[in-house]
Amino acid sequence: MTASVTHTSAPASHHYTTLGIDSRKIAIWAFIGSECMLFVSLISTYLIYKGRSIVGPFPHEAWTDPATGHVLKPILNIPVTSASTFVLLMSSLFMVLALAAVQNKEKPKHTRGDRILGNSKLWLWMTAAAGTTFLGFQAFEFTSFVHEGLTIRTNLFGSSFFTLTGFHGAHVTAGVLWLVTLLAIDYRRGLGSRDSLLVDIAALYWHFVDVIWIVIFTLVYLIK
């Protein structure tokens, strides 16, 4: 069937669109615009409250408890978080490869390298695994902070830090679930180039969540 021809030439077709692209692609961009404002609100609050906590622990400075004389070290562990950031950034690369693999599914594969690059399941697994690893790092970070005496109730830093990074972690979790859903579809019936859009919108979301992390990592961890 000349499906593509009927889609574009017959205005009576249900799938006529003004821009000639699928509506889901526009909707995900609108959604991402909205998500930007969500994180702008969270990040602004974090920055407004930066340095305004009355009691420690603090992110970048040591704090002496006047009651007990205990010295609490700066709480952020930048090397560990740098590692988790690297993993998350790599996941974006895997996502790009997963999308390319789905888009080129029907193209002939000649070499072993072609076959690896064209393996959508592999790259979707890698992306989901990298996301899960990032979440593991975050779980480790959160528990160690609680052990060191910083909870969401301790001070302004604790409230705004856990809420901001927790919201980001929730977004990564949603992304991992999305990727697992795509994997399930891939195993059940195989993702082909006709499904590019499904992977494309998931990838846009995934990259967005990554970009937000770069902003958070810079503003929360790197800038003192």
Add this chain to the structure above:
Amino acid sequence: MATTAISTPAYGGEYSGEQSGLWSWLSTVDHKRIGILYLYTALFFFMFGGLEAVIIRAQLGAPNQHLVSAEFYNQLFTMHGTTMIFLAIMPLSAAFFNFLIPLQIGARDVAFPRLNAFSYWVYLFAGIFITVPIFFAVAPNGGWFGYAPLTTKPYSPGLNIDFWVIGLQILGVSSLAAAFNFLTTIINLRAPGMTLMRMPMFTWMAFIVQVLLVLAFPVITIALVFLLFDRSFGTNFYNTVSAGADPLLWQHLFWIFGHPEVYILVLPAFGLVSEVLPTYSKKPLFGYPVMVYSGILIAVLGFGVWAHHMFAVGMGPIADTFFGLTTMLIAIPTGVKIFNWIATMAQGAIRYTTSMLFGISLVALFTIGGISGIMHSSPPADLQQTDTYFIVAHFHYVLFGGSIMGIFAGIYHYFPKIMGRLMDEKLGKIHFWLTFVAMNLTFFPMHFSGMLGMPRRIYTYDAGQGWDLYNAMSSAGAMIFPIAMAIFIYNFFVSRKRGEIAGSNPWGAGTLEWTIPSPPPEYNFARIPTVTSRYPIWEGKEVDHADARFNAQEGKTPADLGIVMPYNTIKPLFVALGLVIMFCGLITTRALIGVGAAIMIFSLYSWLLSPLEPEHH
């Protein structure tokens, strides 16, 4: 076009052409039926919020009255504001977005019909959630703006504020889902030739409103998350006492949302009136491009004026000057709209229908509200007016005189398109004049009681402060509204059954929605029209008229025309139900969170994995 070449598809069992009965409404994905659901639900909440206002005015009718307690009075004014803004005006606008956007741009439905149903059901359930507590006197009582730290646990220990926080959070989901949907629809489902600068002005204003929703709602979502966390988990976002939190954080976040929200409330009414005035003046809208640009400018500036709600907190001269100036600036594009409407009517062949009367009254009354708005854009003047009845007068002139008058203009104008029958003009005019008199009698004296220093949100007052007469006038005016509404409702339901048959274009309007039968068939357009002008009926070329003739034919089924219709589905309702149950778990037992999440996720996957419509190849 190739319509004849398409063979008739075999329909799945779920879809049937003629639809009636409860199940068809619960499972509908048709934008027109969802629009009607929004209309009925929002009218119900409008009357409920009105009833709250009537009790408020009865309490304030004379000094030292004790009809209701101070505590219940707090719940009344909080719920009056919350109901009117989130459960009445926004959903009434959404009713028109739903019904009109696809018809005005020449589309068969919105971009995501099932998401559209989801938005409605979330709105309905959230509306019930936030409204029911007032029957048990545990309704939200912190004002529609819910200022923290006042609304944090130490100062508001009851469940009242929890209902408000969670209710608004759920309503946000509904508004955002609808906004993504309409935004995509307007961008991507316009008929061939329907360029942006040919779109009807209502669709343009709707487009701008969706952008505002997409950008403003996340901010209040976060402000509410902070408040929810403070109340439920003991975080410190608004803990000014022991954690050193900033007492202005909530106010900034709330008003960054809250001021764009004002335009979310009024721009749809502006859009409706921009359809009404040209139709009954028999002239195209004056200065169409300027109307578009001024709408965009209002939206952009709307994000830069929020702190004019906060002059009284003492932000310093620089902030006061900046926000005073931006507020004065925003009067310019608004004023441009007023002048363009007047110029549209000038020298026109004006017909004073009920719709036109409501439309003209918007121009007049919104101007009064706009002018008092400019008065308190000046910080020194605002310090005298803030938290007085002068402000109450101001925002009722813009929200009642603007939004509600515009929405009534829209209801009388579009009723024949929605129901296929005309509303009774005689009753309509009685409704209009009663509303007009009631509106001015209620709200105009508030300028004076406010200037004489009467503060907002007090449940009673002493005699002899010069406020008695003005309050008696306001209360007398408020008692007229129920009579006006009773006439409207009677007219609405009688006309729906026995009104004169409308035909496709009873008012001689010029835009696409009037080329199709009334009520429109489920597929809207038998063939997607090709558009060559802003008013295809008035100034279109032969191709427009040919499309219009084809689309005016009645009685064709989708099967006759080879149009694939989406399946009806109950799944969006269940996703909405799961979502609301999940949120209910936050204030009842935590187990409900799991139950709700399970229902939601199961229904969501079931929805996403089932096809929207039959295969058609």
